[in-house]
Amino acid sequence: MLEHAWNETGPRFKAWLAALLLLIGIGGFCYSIQLGTGLGVTGMSRDVSWGLYIGQFTFFVGVAASAVMVVLPYYLHDVKVFGRITVVGEFLAVTAVIMCILFILVDLGMPSRLLNIMLYPSPGSVLFWDMVVLNGYFFLNLLTGWKVLEAEYTGIKAPDWVKPLIYIAIPWAFSIHTVTAFIYSGIPGRDFWLTALTAPKFLASAFATGPALLILISLALRRFTGFDAGQEAVRRLSIIVTYAMSITVFMILAEFFTAFYSQVPSHMYALKYFFVGLYGGNSFVLISWIFATLCLLALILLLNPKTRGDETWLTVACASTFIALAIEKGISFTVGGFITNPFGRVTEYWPTAVEVGIVVGIWALGAFLLSLFYSLFVTVKRRSERGIA
Amino acid sequence: MKKPLSISRRTLLKATGAAALGIIPAGTLLVRAAGKPHPKALQAKNWAMVINAKLCPPGCRICQEACHKVHNVPNMPDPKQDVKWIWPESYNSAFPYETHPYTDQANEKRAYPVLCNHCENPSCVRVCPTKATFQRPDGVVMMDYHRCIGCRFCMAACPYGARSFNFKDPRPHIPQLNPAYPTRTPGVVEKCNFCDERLAVGQMPACMEACPAKAILFGDLNDPASPVRQALASNVTLQRKTKLGTRPKVFYIV
C-alpha cells in the first residue's frame, strides 16, 4: 500500500515535506553543536537541571496517551462515529512516542550510554518503568494501527490477535502518563511537584490536548485532502475537550487554593514565580499570563454550545487549549519544580537558540512522520471507499 | 567469614575486556584486581560527619580548596554550571525556612560547609535508572562516572543541591591536575564521595585533614565510641531538611 500512497501525493505535499526536512536539518545541526560542546550550550544549570527537553517530553507523552480518547469510546462504548479516526489517533500516538524518545535522547549528557537503562535494569527507578511502558505503547499502537489500516486496504478482516492488543493499549495509555507524572511527584524536596494531583492533572490536561489536536488535524485533513472524519466525530471530540479542559483548570485552581490558603512558603513559590516573579526572577511571567488568558478563552468558547458548535470558534478554542497546555506542561511545570533551589534562591532558566533549534527539529520530524502516515491513511480510505483494493 | 577473593588469570582477562568495553567500571576492576583491601584501609559500618560550624570563620574556603584539589574538581567559568563537592553557604541558605530575621549576627556570617549528606535513605539512589549512583554497605553514596548516562534525575531528586553536572568539558578548567584521581568527561554527574579513595588507603577525608580549626569530625555512626557519636551525644546538632526522610549523615553543631 506504500507505493500507491506515494504516487498519489501532489506537488504541494512534497513541498511541505521538503520544508519540514529543512527544519529537521536545522535541528540536526543544532544537536551536533550540543554533542560537540555538551549540554552547556543549553540554558540549564546546577539549579534548573531539567528544562525545555524534559518539558516537551512530558507534554508529548500526554499527546501519545490521549489517543485513547478515540480508541476507548469506539471499542468499549461502541461509539461508531470514531471508527473513521481511531487509526488517526493511533498514528498520532506512535509519532508522539517517537518524539518523546528523541526528547529524552537529546536531554542525556551521555546519549551513547542510553542502553545502560536496559543493561542495568533498575526497577526502583521511575525512569526505568517509563522506558518500559513507552516502548510497549509504541509497539501496541504501531501494530494495531497498521493492521487495521492494512485490513481496510486489502479488504480482509484484521487477524484475531489484533483485538486483544487494542484492548491492552487502552489501560496502557493511562499508564504511560501516570508513570511520567510519577517521575516528578515522587521526589522529596520539590514541593511544586510533590503532590498526588500531578498524575490526575497530567491525564486531564492530556485528554484536553490530544482531542483538541485531533480536531485540528481532522479539519486540516478535510481541507487539504478531502477526507472527512465526520461532523459527529468532531462534535463528540469537542465535548471531550470541554470536559477535560474544565477539569484541568479546576485542578490548577485547586493547587492555588492549597498553596495560598495554607500559606506554606514552599508551595507558593513556584506559583508566585510564574505569575508575579520571585526574588527578581520573572522570565516566566509573560508566558504564564499568556497561558492563563488562553485557558480562559478556551473555556469560554468551549462551554458555550453555540461557539463550540461553530467550526471557526471551535478551531480557535482547540488551538488555545493546545497552546496553553503546551506552555504549562511543555516547559513551565518542569521548571517550576526547581523554584526555589535547595538553598532558597531563584536561578532563572530560559532555553537557548540551540535548545529551541533542536526542539523545532523534533517537532518537524513529528509533523513529517504524521504527514506520511496520514497521506497513506487517506489514500487507503479513498481507495477502499471507491472500492479498489 | 567472607572468602578471600581469588581471581584466575582468565576471569581477570575477561574483566579487563569488559572494562575496556565500558561494561565494568574501571574502579571496581582496580579493587578486584588487587584482590584484597589495602592493609591500612579504614572501615566502618556507617560513615558519618559532624561539622562544628561554630569553628568556621566567615569567608573560609580551606576545606573546599583541599577537596577540589585532590578530586580534580574544575572551576567552571559560568557559576550557574559550576561543579562543586563541598562549599560554604550561609546559615540561612544551608537551613532555608528555618531562620528568622533576628538571629545571632555572628552565626549569619559563618561559612557552613555543605556537601553530599550520604543520606541513609538517599532519594538520588532510588531514582537512578542505571544504578550509576549507589549506596555502599558502609553508607557511602557513590557515583560511577562510567555508567552515568547524564539524565540528571538524581539532581532533581537530591533535596540538598549536592550534585553537579558536567555541562562542558571540565578538564581545561582544572587549576592543577592531580594524576592520582580520575577526571570526568562532559555529560556525567558528580558529587562528594566521602573520600572513598582515601579511606581505602587509610587516610581520613581531605576536607577534615585540611581544616585548621579541626571543625570536621568523621567516623562510624554505628560505633558509640567514635568521635562522631561522642560529638553528637554532647552537643545540640542539626541536619539539613530532616522532614524529608532522607536521613542525612552530615550533622552540624550550631
Ligand code: SF4
Ligand atoms: S545529599 Fe543528595 S546526593 Fe547526597 S546522598 Fe543525599 S540525596 Fe543523594
